Amino acid sequence: MKKIVILGGGTAGTMMSNKLRNALRREEWDITVVDKHKTHYYQPGFLFIPFGIYNERDVKKPKSSFFPAGVNVMYTGVDKIEPENKKVLLDGGKILYYDFLIIATGTQTKPEETPGLKEELWYKDIFDFYTIEGALALQKHFKSWQGGKLVMAISEIPYKCPVAPLEFVFLAEEFFTKKGIRDKVDITIVTPMAGVFTKPIATKMLSDLLVEKNINVVADFYIEKIDNEKKALVSYDEREVLFDTLTIVPVNMGDEMVERSGLGDDLNFVFTDKHTLRHRDHENIFVLGDAANIPTSKAGSVAHFASEILFDNLMNAIEGRPLIASFDGHANCYIETGYGKGALIDFNYETEPLPGTFPLPGIGPFGLLKNTKINHYGKIMFRWIYWHMLLRGKALPVEADMTMAGKKRVTF
Amino acid sequence: MGQMELGNTMVDVNDEGYLTDASQWNKDVANAIAKEIGIELTDKHFEVLEYLRQKHTEGEVLTIRKVGKSGIVDIKGLYKLFPGGPLKYSSKIAGIPKPASCV
């Protein structure tokens, strides 16, 4: 019996287990998924929790509902991979041998990486919304908050779902306006990048939204520490941003298992060939989802597009062919902008987000880089698509490779 | 997009003055870009620039944190070398793309 082992049963690992079980004969291939948690969270839904739009029950289901029959599932931690022996050590001493390994252990938030972050103000005046605990704590906080300085800060790049902080400030703007206290809430977004938008066309098309909604931007701000007494973010070049409530995306890192196995970079993201999706140094290891160090967004949509390429290349590898399928970095993200509207961006390694329309048979077209109601429905629909189609490895009516159909090449 | 003469070399640059072809880079180009930004390059600067170029060639995403762990200079030191926006300026002088997010 030949063996495929999938490490991580989140978005990417679940998707892959479904695709592979459908394609490979049970008598020939044994498939095992390992994950330390039993609950699957729909992470894109975390964004809506602080504002009471979603609650915990809207974003959580048992992982077991999404794994296909005929796949072994082990709920335990992965301690270490030994690529030279093609084996995986699990917590508690168990060993799994593999012919092919898929690493899909995602990324996690590491508030400990920033001095002062996880101290007395943590979950009192400082929150993240990248975890269920943080999102729920912030919901509770916002229920009684009377206003003041609301700061949304990004600690480090890369982090998953790069547009989420932007969506957060847009939704906060609507939330406090509807509560009737917008005049008492000063909203600021703080980024280590040169701006909230870094691509020329997206900047032109979307940065007016921030001005329109009276949201301040502090750019090139690289957080060194949090001063709990002063309630201030302090940057390495000794600037300060004061806050009353801080929402932060802590430093994102891959799992420590990657470090213990010596397979990734300084942030524990796994060295991955950005086109074949195979490990840079190991023939029998592939990488899918947020765990990979490929230069595109860490997003569920990316994991979905990449899964089709990975599937093809794994089949190529199994059958001894060259890995001819090539991932183009395709990402497709809805951006909630508040008041029932949204924008949509579609891009890849080579092409920055362009305006135009995005064709989706039966539903679209969606307006690219435009602020419209239909794009908001796209985001709301995504939850249904996620549970019912994406995780189950079904084909979505969108191509893995980015298409230029509907896009407008523009020069400003 | 356009061409521009920097340190006696013709290079292709984008609207923000970042080189679009990292292979056109040399030390004179670096000195010329640095001068425009108002930075006088020392050996330490060049160590950082070479490191950035190497990581860029290897396809790695660059961060200030990564440079801070490189053993060449710590983060505070990097700010001293390239004040105001260490990664965007050092990338520009190193002839590699501006650090960017997806939008």
Ligand SMILES: Cc1cc2nc3c(=O)[nH]c(=O)nc-3n(C[C@H](O)[C@H](O)[C@H](O)COP(=O)(O)OP(=O)(O)OC[C@H]3O[C@@H](n4cnc5c(N)ncnc54)[C@H](O)[C@@H]3O)c2cc1C
């Ligand atoms: C607030 C927020 C909003 C988002 N919005 C969007 C959006 O609108 N659109 C979009 O496309 N994406 C969005 N995303 C991103 C999306 O959720 C992720 O990109 C996606 O879930 C990545 O899937 P993954 O399988 O790589 O990682 P995950 O789904 O995080 O799964 C990783 C799994 O590995 C397991 N694991 C890790 N280490 C170990 C170990 N050592 N042993 C055992 N198990 C381990 C974990 O328990 C986990 O189950 C959002 C994310 C957040 C946080």
